[in-house]
Amino acid sequence: MSGGTIYGVGLGPGDPDLMSVRADRLLRSARHVAYFRKAGHVGRARATVDGLLPENAVEFPMEYPVTTEIPLSDPRYNQMLSEFYAGCTEHLRALARAGEDVVVLCEGDPFFYGSFMHLYSRLHGKVPVNVVPxxxxxxxxxxxxxxxITWGDDVLTVLMGTLPEDALVRHMTDTDALVVMKIGRNFDKVCRALTRTGLADRAWLVEHAAMPNQSVTPLRDVTSVAAPYFSIILVHGQGRRP
Structure with missing residues (x-):
């Protein structure tokens, strides 16, 4: 393969100081920059790199289709997202084949529950793709x-709050340490599952981790009935230690 390269650049949890040296170098020399966002929003990834991009960088915002009114179980949901990712992929592939490098901004790590992996699976093997963890x-x-979060032989389980309550309970029961992501409207359901498994008193709610408005609260002290979608609930392991 020849031509330009697509770089999936992980930005970390939101604090620019936590980005890698390689990510910083790619950002400061980028000619083309792509990033996901909701319609009408700047996007967290783009906001994280504000002031780091060259003034002449060409930006390509990839705006998610509106899917909140469609249940996850509805085939139309996957169809809309598939068409969206296909369109984004075609634009990036055309740039790479024209010899242009493209930096795709990725919140967190590109290969950990990120949208970039849906581009990667469509681009890999067709144009050069390089991932920056x-x-x-x-x-x-x-x-x-x-x-x-873990000690000794603790087993860590990462769950999505979008899972059914009984599935959450099953996985929570069979682990030592726990991370629950994608909270948002699933907050009450996750709390019920934690209560059923006896973990609620050990749980913490972290909102906007590593960002200026970060908050860290024992779950038992949380009074709100909802949390931001990107909040994380944690239960620390209690494993072997010297």
Missing amino acids: AVTGMSGAWTATGTP
């Missing part, structure tokens, strides 16, 4: 609590 949002969250 980064600190994950969950790492920023458990560091914010000031307590190690």
Whole structure:
């Protein structure tokens, strides 16, 4: 393969100081920059790199289709997203084939529950793709609590709050340490699952980890009935230690 390269650049949990040296170097020399965002929003990834991009960089905002009114189980949901990713992929592939390098901004790590992986699976093998790893949002969250997430032989489980309550309970029961992501409208359901498994009193809610408005609260002290979609709930392991 020849031509330009697509760089999936992990930005970490939101603090520019936590980006890698390689990510910083690619950003400051970028000619083309692509990033995901909701319609009408700047996007968290783009906001994270504000002031780091060259003034003449050509930006390509990839705006998600409006899917909130369509249930996840509806085939139209996947169809709309598939068409969206296909359109983004075609634009990036055309730039690469024209010899242009493109930096795709990725919140957290590109290969950890990120949107970039849907581009990667469509681009890989067709144009050069290079992935720059980064600190994950969950790492920023458990560091914010000031307590190690795992000890000794602890098993860590990462769950999506979008899972059914019984599935959450099953996985929570069979682990030592826990990270629950994608909270948002699933907050009450996740809290019920934590209560059913006896973990609620050990859980922490971290909002906006590693960002200026970060908050870290024991779950038992949370009074709101909802949390930002990108909040993370943690249960620390209690494993073997010297």
